[in-house]
Amino acid sequence: MTYNVQIKVMPLKxxxxxxxxxxLGGLKxxxxxxxxxxxxxKHITLQVDAASEDEAKQLAEEASKKLLANPVMEFYEIxxxx
Amino acid sequence: xxxxxxxxxxxNCDRDMLDAIQYDLNKEVVTLWxxxxxxxxxxxxxxxxxxxxxxxxxxxxxxxxARFSPMMQSVIDFANKGGKVLGVCNGFQILCxxxxxxxxxxxxxxxxxxxKNVNITADGKDVLKIPIAHxxxxxxxxxxxxDELEANNQVIFRYCSEQGFxxxxxNPNGACRNIAGIKNKAGNVFGxxxxxxxxxxxxxxxxxxxxxxxLLGLN
Numbered sequence: 001m002t003y004n005v006q007i008k009v010m011p012l013k014x015x016x017x018x019x020x021x022x023x024l025g026g027l028k029x030x031x032x033x034x035x036x037x038x039x040x041x042k043h044i045t046l047q048v049d050a051a052s053e054d055e056a057k058q059l060a061e062e063a064s065k066k067l068l069a070n071p072v073m074e075f076y077e078i079x080x081x082x
Numbered sequence: 083x084x085x086x087x088x089x090x091x092x093x094n095c096d097r098d099m100l101d102a103i104q105y106d107l108n109k110e111v112v113t114l115w116x117x118x119x120x121x122x123x124x125x126x127x128x129x130x131x132x133x134x135x136x137x138x139x140x141x142x143x144x145x146x147x148a149r150f151s152p153m154m155q156s157v158i159d160f161a162n163k164g165g166k167v168l169g170v171c172n173g174f175q176i177l178c179x180x181x182x183x184x185x186x187x188x189x190x191x192x193x194x195x196x197x198k199n200v201n202i203t204a205d206g207k208d209v210l211k212i213p214i215a216h217x218x219x220x221x222x223x224x225x226x227x228x229d230e231l232e233a234n235n236q237v238i239f240r241y242c243s244e245q246g247f248x249x250x251x252x253n254p255n256g257a258c259r260n261i262a263g264i265k266n267k268a269g270n271v272f273g274x275x276x277x278x279x280x281x282x283x284x285x286x287x288x289x290x291x292x293x294x295x296x297l298l299g300l301n
Contacts, residue, residue, distance in 0.1 A: 015222065016256070018193040067150070070143055070179065072186040073222065 003048045003056035004081040009069045010041035044068055053080055083166075083300065084128040085111040086121060088157065088173075090148050095134035095171065099279045103131070106282035107295060116151045121160060129166040129300050130157055132173025134215070134277060144187065144218045145175035154180060167271045168300060171216055174263070174273035183266055183273045184231070185223035190216070191256025199288075200254055201246075202239040202262045202276055204297055209246045210239075210290040212276035214254060214262075219275040221257040221264070228258055238298065239263035239274055265298075272298050 011017045020038040027035050046063065050056035060078050069076040085103045089096045096113070103111040112123055114130065124130065138147035148154060154176070161167045161182050169177040177183040190196060195217040201209050223231070231237055239262040240248045248260045255275075263274030274294075281291030295301050 015188065016191060018189045018191060022193050067146060068142070070146070070186060072178075073143075073188060 001050065003050055003053060005046040005048055005056060005060040006079045006081055007044040007046065007060060007064055007068060008041060008077045008079070009044065009064075009074050010076075011039060011074055015073060041074070042068075056080065083109060084124060085109055085300075086114045086124050086128065086130045087111060088114045088116060088130065088132050088153055090116045090135065090137035090151065090153075090176075092137045092139055093133050093135035093172070095277065095279065098277075099131055099133045099170070102279040102282040102291065106292065107301060109301075114153055116148070116153045119152045119156045121153075121156045124160070124165070126160070126163050126165040129168060130160060132157070132167070132169040132176050133279075134171030134173060137172055137176060140172075140218075143179065144172060145177075145179040148172075148176045149180040158182060161266075161271050164268070164270055166300060168298065169271075169273040170277055170279065171214075171219070171275055174275055175218065177271060177273045182271045183264055184227055185221055185264070187216075187218050187275070188220040188222050189218050190220055190254070196254050198254070200262075200276060201242050201244055201252065203242045203246050203248065204239055206240075206242070206246050206248065208293075209242060209244060210293055211281070211288060212278055212290055212294065213280045214276050216255070216275055219257065220255045221261040221275070223258060228261075231261075231264060232259075234267055236264050236267065237261055238265050238272060239276070239294075272300075 024038040048056040197215040240260040243252045278291035278294035281288035
């Protein structure tokens, strides 16, 4: 069966995120000044062929740990969609 | 010492590196293609260089995809056997992603790609002028790891002033503790953001890059 997996990858909370900082400046220029902080990450979707949801989740976990996220700078959250 | 320079899709400093090694350092050098695995022409007394550029378009994270290329599997084996490996700029990012060096290189604190000459120092005394050209060169590691790097003398270069002071005013990208380059614990894998290969020729008006190779024992 094919499972849809969504993975959220975000920069670690105590790291400076220059891209988020630049967007925060843009929002202020736009007149939206009630935003206190912006952080930008990645949203990755996978279609995984697996025998069970557990197996699909395990594969997504391995993919996240080994390639999709770098734990030195990022954390990730995995969500099974179907 | 013989050299090998790896060419990834998106490498753009490979030719400069080959040229500098062959004509300025007068060393034998071979090109290593990312899809190949054969490094039998090199022994562990030799050195493999990962050049600068934008391997695999910097997709996902700089260096993240190059890590899984066939040639990198051979480079990782080579490093683990004690062969010398030097990563410059994108090469440094690849070494961090490959776990051959600790830490990571993040987007510059000022959000800009920086291309200019900077001063770096190995010991706080001798200052070298070497160009940098990167958008993601802010070396980051947590305090425990930074302390460990310093305790083991693994920091090879720091950004500094012309006089050799390593303060925040001469830190171009916001790197932790002004770190411009590090080596691994065993002392055979080196990574640095500045480009020594751009400063090895009299025609370019700067020979400080030759001193980088000498300081690292790659000559």
